[in-house]
Amino acid sequence: MIIYFPCVTTFVQKVSASVALCSALVGCGGSSGTRPAAPEEPPAVASLSPARLPPTMAPGPGGLTPVFERGPATADKTVALTFDADMTADQGPRAASGERFDNPALIDTLRRLKVDATVFMTGRWAEEYPDQARAIGNDPRFEVANHSYSHHAFKAPCYGLPALGRQGMAADVRRAFDAFRTVGVRNVVPYFRFPGGCYDDDALRALAAAKVTAVQWDVVGGDAFATDADAVAEQVLTGVRPGSLVVLHCTRSAAPVTEQAIRRVVPELRERGYRFVKVSELMAAARGT
Template sequence: MYSVDTEEKKISISFDAAWGAERTPDILDILDKYDIKTTFFVTGFWLENYPDVAEEISERGHEVENHSLTHPHMTNLDEQQIREEVERVHHQLYDITGEEPILFRPPFGDYDDLLVETLEDMDYYPIQWSIDSLDWQAPDANYIESIVLDEVEPGEIVLFHNNGTYTPEAVDNILKELIKEQGYEVVPISELIYKDNYYVEPTNGLQVPEN
């Protein structure tokens, strides 16, 4: 799923966490400032290094979801390897947050039918993104803001990273514009997607409710 077909003026923003955490407290404070909840996708090795940060993310009301154990290209793995990558992080997350993760974002956005089928068998929803903020390589906050604000529409899923140099500043300005100026509602991904009675457009990954 890359985005959601909805008539409501709402989107999700998400943060992938694999390396570093020093800017995460600033991001959490900004999210509190606008009173919104979001979704963080974390790897197993990141959890090992920053369990206290993951716990704080959860305690502050955000989703902490599965981003694999070792951040591999998932299409290079067989079914058993896929299951191990997902299951080990699943248990880590439950031990830290007390919540059962239900969303999985493949590293690099790399997926195939085997991954999707295996995730569905494990009761996971495979989640991609429709807007890449490019915050991990952006020259400044204005660059990130222009990418997101130029492309945003209802049902979009925006990709950020928890430790991008300009991510906190950009997220602050983006949320101010989207929420206060444009009237968007920002919700966690699990609240944006349909849980059943839907299909996914094969050409663009749009999740569409069945009538």
């Protein structure tokens, strides 16, 4: 599904307020789609040959940033698992005191289970964990997308997140891409996820200069602050349909049971005939419909 004029409502599913709040606070079209002009592309993407360029969606009317929420509901059972690697610009002291915003066990499990996935990474996370960011970004099983540099809101109010001014939004996104390049992250795709999932038309207009496709979801994993891995797994397994895009998190301190939930989700979905793909493959399928 491709949306060009989204309203301020961003969550597609009706989930409980507590799940929506937790999900927001943390994280670890048609055939007319066009590619951004090379000078505006993220540095790690601009150097790719045309044959290797990730699919994107064409801007909406008036140049609004396009929004992608799920793939086509076709007979081909594909699902994209996405993981937000969240860290706000001001959480350095918490990391220095021992709080873990990473989740290497989750990444290891995805590798062991041979699951392709997309990691939406903040620039601040990449700077805090450069070795992990580089390892994820150099692994062909994963692609790295942009979750902003600061994890500040692009629309206020947004679950208590500090808000960016309109004039700083595109710069914040570019700063994250710069952070990826600095630490050596490859396999970068020109996709962006709004912190907290909060946006409006003003944000889409301000973000247009960054030349990205915004990526939301149709299944909320509910793993943020959860302590029951089976409850998280059930929420994912109940919500997934062909073409679904699932939002989960790659942050050990705030989403401690995600890895355990994935160990149940993956084999059960495979038993149902599902295949795990990256967002870029899901988007390519949508462009072909």
